[in-house]
Amino acid sequence: MGSRLSITPPGDYLLTRDVCSYGYFLLAPNRWDGVSRRLGRSLNLEDGIASLTIAQAGGKRGGKLDVRADRALSRGEREEAKRKIARMLRLDEESLAAFHRADPRWRRSGKGRLFRSPTLFEDVVKTVTSCNVTWPGTMKMNQRLCEVINPAFPTAGQLGRRRAATLRSRCGVGYRDQRLIELAKLFRSGEVEEAWFEDEARSDEEVEKKLRGLPGVGPYAAANIMMLLGRYGHLAIDTETIRHGREELGMAGTEAQVRKQLMAHYEQFGDQRFRSYWFESWLVSERRNGPAHTWTIERD
DNA sequence: GGTAGACCTGGACGC
DNA sequence: GCGTCCAGGTCTACC
Numbered sequence: 001m002g003s004r005l006s007i008t009p010p011g012d013y014l015l016t017r018d019v020c021s022y023g024y025f026l027l028a029p030n031r032w033d034g035v036s037r038r039l040g041r042s043l044n045l046e047d048g049i050a051s052l053t054i055a056q057a058g059g060k061r062g063g064k065l066d067v068r069a070d071r072a073l074s075r076g077e078r079e080e081a082k083r084k085i086a087r088m089l090r091l092d093e094e095s096l097a098a099f100h101r102a103d104p105r106w107r108r109s110g111k112g113r114l115f116r117s118p119t120l121f122e123d124v125v126k127t128v129t130s131c132n133v134t135w136p137g138t139m140k141m142n143q144r145l146c147e148v149i150n151p152a153f154p155t156a157g158q159l160g161r162r163r164a165a166t167l168r169s170r171c172g173v174g175y176r177d178q179r180l181i182e183l184a185k186l187f188r189s190g191e192v193e194e195a196w197f198e199d200e201a202r203s204d205e206e207v208e209k210k211l212r213g214l215p216g217v218g219p220y221a222a223a224n225i226m227m228l229l230g231r232y233g234h235l236a237i238d239t240e241t242i243r244h245g246r247e248e249l250g251m252a253g254t255e256a257q258v259r260k261q262l263m264a265h266y267e268q269f270g271d272q273r274f275r276s277y278w279f280e281s282w283l284v285s286e287r288r289n290g291p292a293h294t295w296t297i298e299r300d
Numbered sequence: 301g302g303t304a305g306a307c308c309t310g311g312a313c314g315c
Numbered sequence: 316g317c318g319t320c321c322a323g324g325t326c327t328a329c330c
Contacts, residue, residue, distance in 0.1 A: 128324095128325095130323095130324090131323075131324045131325065132307080132308080132309095132322085132323040132324040132325065133308080133309070133310090133322090133323055133324085134309085134310075134311080134322065134323065136310075136311090137308090137309060137310065137323085140309090140310090168308090172308090172309075173308090174307075174308035174309060175306090175307045175308050175309095175325095176307095176308085176325095179325090179326095215325095215326095216324090216325070216326095217325085218324060218325045218326080219324085219325090220324060220325085221324075221325080238323080238324075239322075239323065239324090
């Protein structure tokens with residue numbers, strides 16, 4: 001018999017809006033069901049893997065989150081699951097008011113939370129697998145990492161023990177194989193620690209420098225991971241951002257020139273500039289593809 | 301500090 | 316069906 005948990009989220013929390021706010025909700029092992037508006041997800045817990053579904057009572061803002069597990073969870077595991085869910089859903093997000101002050105366009109809709117993973121390690125791997133590849137490729141890599149290594153997402157220990165050839169041939173990660181293994185070893189050894197990055201006393205510069213030292217992490221990936229850590233002051237500029245500058249903001253010139261114009265344009269949003277850009281860009285995607293909560297996950 | 305080319309995969313296209 | 320080209324960010328070598 002499974003376990004059931006109830007989580008009281010912040011009063012403004014809306015599962016559909018806040019899960020379907022960043023592309024990682026479409027990446028394995030996350031499973032969003034746009035019809036029932038539930039998030040399915042396997043988690044690595046103390047005593048093994050548990051498959052969870054998360055729904056919000058009444059589908060209304062502030063409604064309690066009803067979490068069901070496919071097996072009985074110990075008291076320790078229940079706490080662990082709650083901690084991990086809180087990280088994914090950003091239930092402890094404290095800077096929403098600051099974001100809405102910096103950019104009031106999103107105050108009414110309440111947008112501001114960006115979905116992430118239960119661990120920093122998973123966020124870093126997902127970011128590395130999103131670089132230099134189209135989105136379907138990123139989806140495939142994450143799906144295969146779960147199929148081949150661990151259905152709840154590979155831990156650093158598991159990924160660090162794999163051979164590069166396996167990751168390349170069976171998980172389709174291409175030239176990222178060795179970089180992912182090195183990354184996993186750094187997390188496994190404790191040389192890279194989630195707590196260090198989560199420490200709010202550290203400056204953005206310190207955090208960025210450390211991230212840039214990780215294999216597979218360049219300027220774009222570092223800024224993206226900083227966003228996932230709750231540091232929104234850096235723009236993660238990729239080809240989509242350049243396109244946004246040209247097509248939505250009317251910028252012109254070479255890529256380098258558009259890049260400079262983007263930096264200048266989002267300067268007005270200060271330490272919230274990533275979110276200001278992101279929600280603009282997300283609206284454009286929804287205009288093209290329909291509401292994010294209806295986006296489907298195509299898996300083999 | 302700036303730039304060029306390699307890295308790998310999958311999709312689009314032409315033949 | 317096959318070959319070619321292109322998109323995508325990071326890394327290294329070179330100037």
